Amino acid sequence: MSTPDSLFLIAGSGKYPGLVIAEARAAGVGRISLAAFEGETEQSTIAAADEVRMLRVGQLGKMLDAAKKSGASHAMMAGQLAPKNLFDLRPDLQALILLAKLKRRNAETLFGEVANQLAKIGIQLLPALTFLDNHIAPKGHIAGPALKKRHVEDVEYGYEIAKESSRLDIGQTVVVRNGTVLAVEAFEGTNECIKRGGALGRDGSTMVKVSKPGQDMRFDVPVVGELTIETAKAAKIKIIGVEAGRTLLLDRPRVSAAAESAGITIYGIS
Incomplete structure (x- = not known):
């Protein structure tokens, strides 16, 4: 895969998202847009991005809107979301529609469907180890x-x-x-x-x-x-x-x- 010009990063907690930003820039990625989560994403990660949209866990519609507006053709997920926040999920309408489709609701099915939604708007979700060889x-x-x-x-x-x-x-x-x-x-x-x-x-x-x-x-x-x-x-x-x-x-x-x-x-x- 050639290095994309821009990247949409869905950033959870910890140092992982910040490491992705540093290594992506070293690989030649020019612009990094961030979906950051209240109470999760570190301030140092937020400061390292070129563009940031602050979200609550469960605001799938707003996240997809931010991804589309970022102009990026590729996205990555990095970092964790606290399990308690997944259980405290307050889904928006688009998230409710997604949840209704799933027979089993766990991290794999939820994030897999997020990847499908990104693909529908022309954004490819890259492996989470991209840039991190x-x-x-x-x-x-x-x-x-x-x-x-x-x-x-x-x-x-x-x-x-x-x-x-x-x-x-x-x-x-x-x-x-x-x-x-x-x-x-x-x-x-x-x-x-x-x-x-x-x-x-x-x-x-x-x-x-x-x-x-x-x-x-x-x-x-x-x-x-x-x-x-x-x-x-x-x-x-x-x-x-x-x-x-x-x-x-x-x-x-x-x-x-x-x-x-x-x-x-x-x-x-x-």
Whole structure:
């Protein structure tokens, strides 16, 4: 794909949208228009865009109108929306029409239909890892102390369990130690799973994060950032296994440095 002249970015919370803006500009994208959400999108992200439309979660009509007026032919989604805000959704008319069509209402179906609505107005939703090649986890050792064979076995076992858990749409992160599953992520999210697993494993557990089978990489990618490292350190997790080629290290140099400082190994597996 040639680099688009402009980009419409649907920006949730965290550092992810800001990283997309920086890397998109480095790749030659000239103009970036932003759909930002009240109480979610960081001010630094808002300040980095050329044009901003502030929205509430659920204002699909206004978002599509902003996308069309931006003149962009390509869009991306980056960052999260807090689960509580999805449940506090106050949909506008267009969102209500969309919701009425869906038999199952989860992030995959909701965002998939948003992608369809963007396509109807001539805007292609790009994979969420576009422009971010330098921040995608490679296979093998990435940062931190080298692993012993038994630790690699725990990463491999955690990978198998996490793949099965994610296939069932339960969660994409597990914590294991010595071949025993200590915690499986559910609705509470990755960091809470890390805390539960670390408390049970005490010192030296392994967490593994993967993508779902058939995961739509346009709007849903596994992410490991500095906060993940901080949470793992506090929980005395010693190894973070990630799916190579499909996991975003949210600013890889900073994540790697944080892992080295914490004595935590990051290891890519596929």
